[in-house]
Amino acid sequence: xxxxxxxxxxxxxxxxxxxxxxxxxxxxxxxxxxxxxxxxxxxxxxxxxxxxxxxxxxxxxxxxxxxxxxxxxxxxxxxxxxxxxxxxxxxxxxxxxxxxxxxxxxxxxxxxxxxxxxxxxxxxxxxxxxxxxxxxxxxxxxxxxxxxxxxxxxxxxxxxxxxxxxxxxxxxxxxxxxxxxxxxxxxxxxxxxxxxxxxxxxxxxxxxxxxxxxxxxxxxxxxxxxxxxxxxxxxxxxxxxxxxxxxxxxxxxxxxxxxxxxxxxxxxxxxxxxxxxxxxxxxxxxxxxxxxxxxxxxxxxxxxxxxxxxxxxxxxxxxxxxxxxxxxxxxxxxxxxxxxxxxxxxxxxxxxxxxxxxxxxxxxxxxxxxxxxxxxxxxxxxxxxxxxxxxxxxxxxxxxxxxxxxxxxxxxxxxxxxxxxxxxxxxxxxxxxxxxxxxxxxxxxxxxx
Numbered sequence: 001x002x003x004x005x006x007x008x009x010x011x012x013x014x015x016x017x018x019x020x021x022x023x024x025x026x027x028x029x030x031x032x033x034x035x036x037x038x039x040x041x042x043x044x045x046x047x048x049x050x051x052x053x054x055x056x057x058x059x060x061x062x063x064x065x066x067x068x069x070x071x072x073x074x075x076x077x078x079x080x081x082x083x084x085x086x087x088x089x090x091x092x093x094x095x096x097x098x099x100x101x102x103x104x105x106x107x108x109x110x111x112x113x114x115x116x117x118x119x120x121x122x123x124x125x126x127x128x129x130x131x132x133x134x135x136x137x138x139x140x141x142x143x144x145x146x147x148x149x150x151x152x153x154x155x156x157x158x159x160x161x162x163x164x165x166x167x168x169x170x171x172x173x174x175x176x177x178x179x180x181x182x183x184x185x186x187x188x189x190x191x192x193x194x195x196x197x198x199x200x201x202x203x204x205x206x207x208x209x210x211x212x213x214x215x216x217x218x219x220x221x222x223x224x225x226x227x228x229x230x231x232x233x234x235x236x237x238x239x240x241x242x243x244x245x246x247x248x249x250x251x252x253x254x255x256x257x258x259x260x261x262x263x264x265x266x267x268x269x270x271x272x273x274x275x276x277x278x279x280x281x282x283x284x285x286x287x288x289x290x291x292x293x294x295x296x297x298x299x300x301x302x303x304x305x306x307x308x309x310x311x312x313x314x315x316x317x318x319x320x321x322x323x324x325x326x327x328x329x330x331x332x333x334x335x336x337x338x339x340x341x342x343x344x345x346x347x348x349x350x351x352x353x354x355x356x357x358x359x360x361x362x363x364x365x366x367x368x369x370x371x372x373x374x375x376x377x378x379x380x381x382x383x384x385x386x387x388x389x390x391x392x393x394x395x396x397x398x399x400x401x402x403x404x405x406x407x408x409x410x411x412x413x414x415x416x417x418x419x420x421x422x423x424x425x426x427x428x429x430x431x432x433x434x435x436x437x438x439x440x441x442x443x444x445x446x447x448x449x
Contacts, residue, residue, distance in 0.1 A: 026132055028148030036128055036155055040121035043168065047117020058116025061107070061171025062090035065115045068104035070094070077101055077250045078258050081265070087112055093265045095258075098243035098250045099208040116171040123168055126179035127346060128155040134350040137186050137320050142358030154350065161381040163342040173209070174343045180206045181216050182347065185323050189220070189228050200228030204235025211259075212341075215330035216323075222307055223314040223322060266336050272391040275410040276337035283396050284404070292335065299333040305422060312425070320351050328414035342410050345381050349374050377413055385409045 023033045050057045066085035070077055075084055081093045107115040131154045135147035158164050167174045180202045189199035200220060206213040220229035244251040258265060270282040278295040285291050306329040313322035327344040331337045352374040360367055389407045399407060
């Protein structure tokens with residue numbers, strides 16, 4: 001090959017080499033990569049088959065697609081409870097911020113169920129990337145936990161958890177928003193050079209689409225990434241401004257009417273599927289007018305230990321755990337947190353598994369005891385316990401006291417974890433104080449001699 005051929009073919013060769021290197025980092029080999037790709041390919045094929053069969057799939061993705069079409073055609077996003085492009089089986093209001101419609105425009109050219117299949121492809125791959133990054137970022141990962149092999153296995157195993165499969169079934173974007181935040185916080189913000197200067201931008205984009213990721217702007221401030229926090233907020237505001245230029249009516253209506261005075265667009269907050277403090281308080285108080293105020297007050301109290309934990313974990317090099325504290329606090333504090341929003345259980349499980357002993361103890365029961373925390377969390381989210389509870393038609397307001405325990409299962413996980421961590425921290429401090437107290441007489445005695 002002469003020099004001219006090398007110049008012509010050099011770029012594709014280098015690109016192919018980079019792709020291969022990424023695949024090897026991701027799952028170890030192209031063979032494993034095809035296994036990982038088989039799952040999202042199955043979703044895409046399902047979407048095409050359902051379309052050809054005139055079936056129904058992806059209620060929420062149908063609304064996203066309709067939002068993108070509405071932005072293209074000039075149809076108001078928030079004036080009515082439905083959009084013209086929504087199929088008869090997905091007659092729901094568009095609840096996302098106006099920039100969300102802009103990012104949903106790529107779904108517009110495709111049939112509704114094919115759009116669901118494409119969104120599912122991105123969602124499944126997003127979950128796999130979250131798994132791989134989490135495995136890469138957890139400190140002291142045990143030697144028996146191969147990050148490449150674990151990525152393949154967990155990419156399949158996690159599909160069994162209710163927040164994951166429900167997100168995929170509905171065509172939700174929770175997994176995509178999660179990977180955007182994870183990449184920003186754990187990869188870009190920690191990178192040096194030119195890449196690090198983009199830290200916070202992805203969080204700003206995620207928050208512009210759906211307001212709940214704004215909690216991660218506060219996370220960046222708490223961990224000392226103030227420049228990234230400024231970029232995140234500036235990106236968020238900039239995208240709102242861009243959509244004001246594109247559709248001033250929609251942007252004005254969203255921020256003056258939809259956000260402040262139209263809560264029913266997202267559904268009754270007392271439904272048992274709303275696993276937030278606001279949902280719990282509304283169920284307990286039977287829709288007392290002060291329920292939301294009470295929930296906000298409880299959230300404000302919980303914010304103090306949450307902030308302390310975020311800072312503590314970050315100082316001790318546990319960036320994944322710090323991020324999870326912020327994520328789950330955001331889920332609790334949000335006015336509405338449906339069960340499919342709890343996809344953050346994916347990196348939580350990875351983190352808990354990575355904290356198991358190395359080497360593993362011998363014997364089935366010893367291993368089971370060592371894995372009690374990840375097994376318990378997995379059991380909660382794979383059990384579909386909330387689907388077994390009385391719900392719908394205001395049945396949640398008739399619950400007996402004991403029904404609030406399984407009926408708040410998703411909330412109990414982060415609250416229980418926070419209590420366990422707090423107890424552990426207090427015990428360590430008391431132990432350290434006792435040890436320092438025991439050393440004092442010896443030091444004094446040493447000086448007297």
